[in-house]
Amino acid sequence: MTKKYVYFFGAGKAEGNKDMKNLLGGKGANLAEMTNIGIPVPPGFTITTEVCDVYYKGNRNYPPELDVEIDENLKKLEKAMNLKFGDPEKPLLVSVRSGARVSMPGMMDTVLNLGLNDKTVQGLVKMTGNERFAYDAYRRFIQMFGDVVLGVPHNEFESILEAKKKELGVTLDTHLEADALKDLVREYKVLIKQRTGQEFPDDPRQQLDMSRDAVFGSWMNPRAITYRNLHNIPAEWGTAVNVQAMVYGNMGEDSNSGVAFTRDPSTGQKKYYGEYLPNAQGEDVVAGIRTPLPLDNLKEEMPEIYKELTDIFETLDSHYRDMQDVEFTVQRNKLYMLQTRSGKRTAAAAVKIAVDMVNEGLISKDEAILRVDAELLDTLLHKTVDPGIKEESVVKGVAASPGAAVGKVVFTADHAVEMAQAGEDVILVRKETSPDDIHGMAAARGFLTSRGGKTSHAAVVARGMGKPAVTGCEAAIVDEDREEVRIGEVLIRKGDIITVDGSHGKVFLGEIELQEPSIGGDFATLMGWADEIRTLGVRANADTPQDARTALEFGAEGIGLCRTEHMFFGEDRIRAVQDMILAETTEARRTALDRLLPFQKNDFKDILKEMQGYPVVIRLLDPPLHEFLPSYEELLVEITTMKAKGCEPEKLEEKEKLLTRIDRLRELNPMLGHRGCRIGITYPEITEMQVRAIFEAACELTKEGYKIIPEVMIPLAGHVNEIEVARETIDKVIKDVIGSHGVELTYMVGTMIELPRAVLTADEIGKRTDFFSFGTNDLTQTTFGFSRDDAEGKFLPYYLDKKILSDNPFETIDTGGVGELIRIGVEKGRSANSALEIGICGEHGGDPRSVEFCHNVGMDYVSCSPFRVPIARLSAARAELINPRKGRTKTK
């Protein structure tokens, strides 16, 4: 049997249906489906996507059977319409539209009124009794065909049109009478002859073939290729071509065209939402030349049509079991549906519709989960800038912490505090932030820095605080002395209002209206279903009791990463930290550490109490010690100035001594330097203090009746001997503290897996640890050899732009490289220790695709920023639905 290349629909019956999207494209499949379920659709036929594939594989030749099939289907169509293609009396007119599996901009879209020529236009005049209408359709056809099929620029037709209106002294197209339109037809044809060297084709069948060629040709135009590459759409999919009998919404006041949604796409409420234009074609509605009327008007103007239309809405909504986005035309009091498809919606609407449809019995909970794009939830959890706003951002940087904020610009932490106390909203703008700025960051609404990426101090602190931040905004030249930022020609001074959009890395001048977060009842319902389904635990990365509370509110089941270094930055303790670092002897270091112990203990007590009943993974000190010291360069400038201007020699000497100390500690590549467990190994007294603080806090709380589950995490280990040495210190202190308190305590000692070497020796390391937590931020840095801060400010945007990398590997796990390592690590770890608890605490823990990867690779939990916990919960549920895990149950 030969292949079938063309599928007919019409007269209540179609050869295709909605499940044949791969063959007929989305539009074609849905036109067939609507036909089959009795909805009035102008008849037509679809040339399949296979033809497109055959066409390209065969060096732009069509399958030989195609022509015959088209002829047959044209005949059927003529019969269904009782019209004849090219007939001067009763001409059949058609539209030609592209239609791929998924909606794809960049391709040829539509040619309307195809079949008109100087003869058939007379038939149209007769059929409609309206010469002006007929010639308007004709000149529109020539314009569209000339533009999209023949490639004559659109604006050249518009110039002729404008000239004609000017000549006749009219302003609106609709005021052009039949004669003027006849002129236009003539003039358009001349233009086409001039530009293409060919006559405009009169033969309707030739018009059809050329339009078909244009649709298939547009599948390979640069814009379409770029779009496909961006969305990973294979070229083999191809596009279909839909040929459909024309209906007209512009045949008078008893005609109209409209678009509608079966539910409200912005709130999700179950009420029809749409607009229509009387006496207009569909393209007029979209073009926005006249203001459309709300659908309610139709109820009054054409109650029967309205009833028929809304009945169709109900039918489609429940037939497709999803909110539909439809197009319709009423031609002389007769309703035709031209398109239906699942409608785009806001995050809030997505949640509400999914939950409502479960309650309406239309879909299952599983389907509801699969209906909501997890990434979209982010917009529900923060104030956001409406993505559709007209305002242009003044500059772009790294989208370092999501959400948006409006405030007055300040350049110092102290000013931030001052103005915040005076009741002002402020945005802190710095070259980069440092521990010294913490109080100012707590007071500000959002941050803008000119240096640093997503792992910069500003970014990390901002995400922890749930405040928006744009970092690495290199085009913004921040002059902290003069208190101003220069962005090209624009100068922003202290006190000027700006809006920072940390979700998109944008900065706007002035105040932009923000959308409020909306975590309604439906949101909670959906999350509850997700929790029933998922087998992957979700924890949060949280450093403070405040973070912990947020995490719990968002549904976290523990803390997967509590960074202890942020506790070192507090104003009341940074001095002791610096004394500890600059200590010349172990004794002096111990003395400084003794001063820190009570602070750390209280910090841990607060956070452990907040998280009672849940595990809390506490990471031992990780950053290189020089991060806690004053900036080398600032000190260098200070000393140089002192020297140049002259000053007391003792003072200078003291400063120079400090400079030398800092110089010895600083590193060429701090990311790969003396940090992580390397600190606790070379200075075991630091580990001792931290472990003592954790377990004294835990024991005291246990005595008070709290259930406390600490998990001590050794950072940046790469060799099992590091674990051995670290555990020697850790185990000794734990034994000592628990022994002296005489309490029972469940705890674990584990490690972060964030170096390739740790992965490759995960079997050895797994034997000596209770848990692994994949630190995918650093693992990505070392696997790619990318310093995130440097990469994101320099070559990474170029790489993403040129598609050298399809995704930013710091946002979505690079499954080919980093993911491969994770797989090896999980396998080796479990092979050595089947009880090993395995999670992830890199920022990927809150990225939907990465969560799915973690589920598939067999992790016990993911841990992410508190504000991304709901995203992770939903993603985990989706992952379970797509790939159910056997044998493993959710870790609480």
Added chain:
Amino acid sequence: MTKKYVYFFGAGKAEGNKDMKNLLGGKGANLAEMTNIGIPVPPGFTITTEVCDVYYKGNRNYPPELDVEIDENLKKLEKAMNLKFGDPEKPLLVSVRSGARVSMPGMMDTVLNLGLNDKTVQGLVKMTGNERFAYDAYRRFIQMFGDVVLGVPHNEFESILEAKKKELGVTLDTHLEADALKDLVREYKVLIKQRTGQEFPDDPRQQLDMSRDAVFGSWMNPRAITYRNLHNIPAEWGTAVNVQAMVYGNMGEDSNSGVAFTRDPSTGQKKYYGEYLPNAQGEDVVAGIRTPLPLDNLKEEMPEIYKELTDIFETLDSHYRDMQDVEFTVQRNKLYMLQTRSGKRTAAAAVKIAVDMVNEGLISKDEAILRVDAELLDTLLHKTVDPGIKEESVVKGVAASPGAAVGKVVFTADHAVEMAQAGEDVILVRKETSPDDIHGMAAARGFLTSRGGKTSHAAVVARGMGKPAVTGCEAAIVDEDREEVRIGEVLIRKGDIITVDGSHGKVFLGEIELQEPSIGGDFATLMGWADEIRTLGVRANADTPQDARTALEFGAEGIGLCRTEHMFFGEDRIRAVQDMILAETTEARRTALDRLLPFQKNDFKDILKEMQGYPVVIRLLDPPLHEFLPSYEELLVEITTMKAKGCEPEKLEEKEKLLTRIDRLRELNPMLGHRGCRIGITYPEITEMQVRAIFEAACELTKEGYKIIPEVMIPLAGHVNEIEVARETIDKVIKDVIGSHGVELTYMVGTMIELPRAVLTADEIGKRTDFFSFGTNDLTQTTFGFSRDDAEGKFLPYYLDKKILSDNPFETIDTGGVGELIRIGVEKGRSANSALEIGICGEHGGDPRSVEFCHNVGMDYVSCSPFRVPIARLSAARAELINPRKGRTKTK
């Protein structure tokens, strides 16, 4: 049958032999062997190493059979000697010595004269007719036993001895008469009672048991454990205990003791080498109290003994087929051999002996190769500091480039040039060197820097130039302004002479005599044999024609890494390089690159011509661009000073503009930054210029009749798409240049594999490349997460010291982690492209154990510093002998 725990030797027959070292220890096995081949050895027996293992595994209990076996063997020994243990008339006296498989310091060594007590000493008097001798033996026994078995400090015995000598007004021990020695025996016993609370044991059998216990006990003392850990010796190996009848070299002028080598251990010449002391025990020779006489003296004094002894030398040398290190004693004109073992030797001797023995028909070429420790060759290739020198170094740093040099200290490159032109040898001392110092480095004999590790600029340049460098010498505070270095209390000024030992990272004040390199005919012979045997190619890392010449002289078969960036640093081109980097537009960058092109082309021409007939791997620009710019901090200081002192605003503005530019380019972690292929991808015009320079050079030379084989290497790729993009540029230029020259050219395009991600996707990358070169320096940095510069100056020494890491992974490939990745990379690469040429160009390519690894993993070649090529050649041959490779043949 029960196990045998004790092995007898004596009376011309032994139960053991030389192949039983594992059971009898080295000493015991060789005593047995000598006995068997008829060499006079005092009889005795060996308690096996198994007893040691059983002892420790059984909680320090001996196997029950042991006592009986010792009794039996003591009887045999009594019979062989015709003496009786504990007999007051004819007492048997024995020595007790430890003896493990390999010589191991830190353990109990020796107890002599065991069996003496107040009664048996009388027997000794009678037998020798020498009361003084007998009591001297007795007091020595008590002293030794008290010290090594009972743990009474040696110096307490010495104090008593000194007091006695003072009392009697004598200076030499030998002047103490019998009565004085009797006093000492009494006083020693009192001391032992005081210190241990126990009487000195009189029973010879108890003395023997206690000594045996002490030997086995010393196997687990901390020094022995540390030594074992350092040398990877398993605790299970255990030590044996040798009990042997005493012979005395101190029985008068007809007696003596000596040590000798069967060949000269420092030159390898085939002539006996040794010394002896008349009327002395062996320990006296070693202790160096009297000056021993050369062996030639014995020829005159005791010609028969000398004949017998040298006959034994010949026998042993040819029986063991290796130079032997022997101990002997002549007791009353009778010769006894007490020990034989393979003698330690210098590198020169090792080479000469190995070659000589092949010529003498004693060993095969294969054995000769296996006899020479490849690492030792290094000392033959550079001037070196004699490792045995007495002088203490004033400071230690990183051993960054091997060899040693003496010269006057200078602090600037210009001074270095100036003084070198005046005929002085100079050592350039800097905080760190930079491209600006190149001319000074070329003029200096060696370098000392206070910052940077083995990959610092100074280190890399020094190794390339074959000059010694000590870097990262943090204890040396370099003040370049005052032209002085302060090391603790020591101040070194310009013009002071120092010696830098780059092989050991040491710096000496003043001039130290250096050993000359010695690459004699034997060296060449051995290397020739190595080349016949090995299947692994050896190339060199060379950046200049000079390097290339050295590499060829040392036997390199190509260049495995030619770094193009060093060509950028030349005085005549650095300006164009900086203009290129600071260019604001692609056009401006191209203009600067056009200025560079002729320089690069000439560079490549020179080096390619030098290497004609051999492949030359040329790496495209690798370091981050900011490395070529002036130092940010220096400029900052300059600007700050200008500001403080006031200056022309335009000048300041210009400087500030430059500072901003540099600030934007510099990176937090340059190692993981915008470097490697990322540069050539974002600025393809740089790649274009380099590839054009390479291929124009190659084509022009080809036309001149040279055979040129360029291999273009893309650095730091981690994703196949990077290769795709880079190759697009590269292939186009190659086609263009070759096409326009119209020549035939064999070339390759490949990549460095130096990132974990490249390894994990080596199958994808292998499909698009002709060769892989493992860049194990960076691969080690990323796999471990170690910045080499930072690690070596900070925590790595601690890690090595505490045995957290057994080897420096930057010197020897970490087989557990980095090696695992290399294995994966080779396998994936070859699976995708069986023709893939695979090599290594990290510094590991010159490390013997790493070369062995590369051989085993199936690489085609290693590439290393020119000065390490011979080491690699020998190591490759050894690897082939140990693990012959099937199916692969050497790459030429």
